[in-house]
Amino acid sequence: MTGVVTNQELRRRGAETLLVLAVAAVYYGAARLGLLEQLVRGQVTPLWPPTGIAVAGLLVFGLRVWPGVALGAFLANVAIGPTPLTVLAIVVGNTLAPVGSYLLLRRAGFRKELDRLRDALALVFLGALGGMLISATVGSSGLVLSGALPAGDFWPTWSVWWTGDAMGVLVVAPFLLVLREARWPRGVALRRWAEAVALSLCTLAATLLATAGTSTSLLFLVFPFLIWAAFRFGRAGAASCALGVSTLAILAAGHGIGPFAHKDLFANMVTLQAFNGATALTALLLAAVITERNRTQEEITRLCARLTDMVAAMPGHPVTDQWPDDPEDPGGRAGHGQS
Numbered sequence: 001m002t003g004v005v006t007n008q009e010l011r012r013r014g015a016e017t018l019l020v021l022a023v024a025a026v027y028y029g030a031a032r033l034g035l036l037e038q039l040v041r042g043q044v045t046p047l048w049p050p051t052g053i054a055v056a057g058l059l060v061f062g063l064r065v066w067p068g069v070a071l072g073a074f075l076a077n078v079a080i081g082p083t084p085l086t087v088l089a090i091v092v093g094n095t096l097a098p099v100g101s102y103l104l105l106r107r108a109g110f111r112k113e114l115d116r117l118r119d120a121l122a123l124v125f126l127g128a129l130g131g132m133l134i135s136a137t138v139g140s141s142g143l144v145l146s147g148a149l150p151a152g153d154f155w156p157t158w159s160v161w162w163t164g165d166a167m168g169v170l171v172v173a174p175f176l177l178v179l180r181e182a183r184w185p186r187g188v189a190l191r192r193w194a195e196a197v198a199l200s201l202c203t204l205a206a207t208l209l210a211t212a213g214t215s216t217s218l219l220f221l222v223f224p225f226l227i228w229a230a231f232r233f234g235r236a237g238a239a240s241c242a243l244g245v246s247t248l249a250i251l252a253a254g255h256g257i258g259p260f261a262h263k264d265l266f267a268n269m270v271t272l273q274a275f276n277g278a279t280a281l282t283a284l285l286l287a288a289v290i291t292e293r294n295r296t297q298e299e300i301t302r303l304c305a306r307l308t309d310m311v312a313a314m315p316g317h318p319v320t321d322q323w324p325d326d327p328e329d330p331g332g333r334a335g336h337g338q339s
Contacts, residue, residue, distance in 0.1 A: 020068035023057050027072025030172075034164070035076075037254040046272060047250040048164035050076070051135070052172025054098035055127055059105065059112045059173075060180065070095040082148035093138030097165060101131030112177050114235055115291045120284035124277070128169035136162035159269040166273065170280040171246040174239040182236055199228055199237070207245050210259070211252035217259040219249070219275050223282055230286035234294075238283035246276045 030049040037045045054069045073094040074087070081087030104126040111119050140158040143149035149157060203225040210218040222245050229237035253260040253272045260268045 016064060019061060020065055020071070023053075023061075023065045023068030024071040024075065026053055026057075027069060028075045031072065031076035034168075035080075037250065045164045046160055046167065046253055046269065047171075047247070048168040049172045050094070051098055051132060051165045051168035052170075052176065053168075054094075055101050055105075055131075055169050056173045056176040056180075058098055058102040059110070059177065063099070063102070066095060066099055069098055082143070083146050086142045086146040086148065089142035090139045093135040093142070096138070097132050097135035098169075100134055101127040101169065104131060113181065114174060114177055114284065114288060115295065117285060117288045117292060120281075120288040123174065124170065124280055124284065127173065128166040128280075129277070132162055132165035132169065135165050156265045156269075159266050159273075163269045163273045163276075167246060167250065167276050170276060171243045174235075174280070174284060175243045178235045178239045195232065196237075199225065199232070199241070203229070203241050203244060204248075207248045211249050212258045219259060222279070226279065226283045227286060230283055230290060234291060235287040238287035242279050242283035245279050249275055249279075 027050045030053050034045045034048045034050065037047060050069075050072060054072075057065050057069070070091060073091045077087050077090050077094075081090060105122055108122045108126055109118070110122045110127075114120060114123070136158050139161050140149070140154055143157065144151055144154050203222065206221045206225055210221045226238065226241055226245070229241040249272060252258045253268050256263075256268070260271065263271070
């Protein structure tokens with residue numbers, strides 16, 4: 001019996017080790033993609049997908065995967081950090097931020113299904129905008145204290161860092177959480193697929209026009225399509241469209257084109273954060289509200305059907321055609337309203 005228990009424990013530990021390594025590998029791969037759009041010192045980017053991966057991983061698997069987050073952050077920064085101490089500070093900040101977001105979300109009663117309005121609000125304000133203050137502050141402070149960054153560049157760097165981490169949570173985490181429960185649709189009508197394709201093409205065209213077509217601010221053009229996605233395709237459609245729109249906006253901000261042209265770094269990050277925050281709020285809140293409405297409607301329909309069955313089974317109900325025996329009215333004429 002002892003040998004069996006030991007073998008089970010070894011298998012469990014092996015599975016947890018593989019899970020931690022998998023989280024580290026995905027974190028590192030996403031970090032390499034994020035660094036393609038770096039704006040400050042080759043390591044600060046307006047989109048840092050690893051934070052979204054870390055928060056989603058913690059929400060799904062729990063705190064046991066935090067070493068994978070730390071390992072992935074170390075591998076991503078060790079080659080670009082100015083000093084070992086600065087790299088350590090950045091790793092600590094990049095680990096504490098998603099862990100802090102996870103703890104805040106858990107305390108708020110967050111459900112990873114994202115099927116309630118409060119879940120969407122919690123993810124935006126606690127998971128993204130609140131929790132990522134840690135990594136931006138620790139990382140920017142470490143660069144300044146190490147001498148790798150002038151003190152006057154602290155706030156622009158901080159704004160890019162916070163924007164990148166928050167955007168990672170806002171656009172990547174919801175997509176991963178929804179993708180986790182997604183199933184390939186079966187028996188879907190052809191017109192439904194045609195609508196999905198039309199939505200994708202229209203969203204892409206509107207976003208490109210808004211972010212790359214002109215220096216005039218046309219970012220508001222994307223919101224009707226986010227609403228369309230949320231109403232017609234629920235959480236999956238809303239999360240996918242929000243991810244695409246935010247990614248294109250981040251690319252435009254990184255290259256200084258469209259509405260992000262001829263502005264300084266700090267102004268672009270404020271604009272980008274406001275736009276992507278509004279995008280995530282619109283998509284996630286509408287999808288959550290619609291999901292709640294549909295669930296309430298299904299519950300009402302189920303209760304009405306149950307009530308109908310109960311009434312139909314009651315003695316004396318016309319559907320059952322079963323009437324109580326009455327010694328004074330053996331034919332049941334009074335029950336049928338006959339004289």
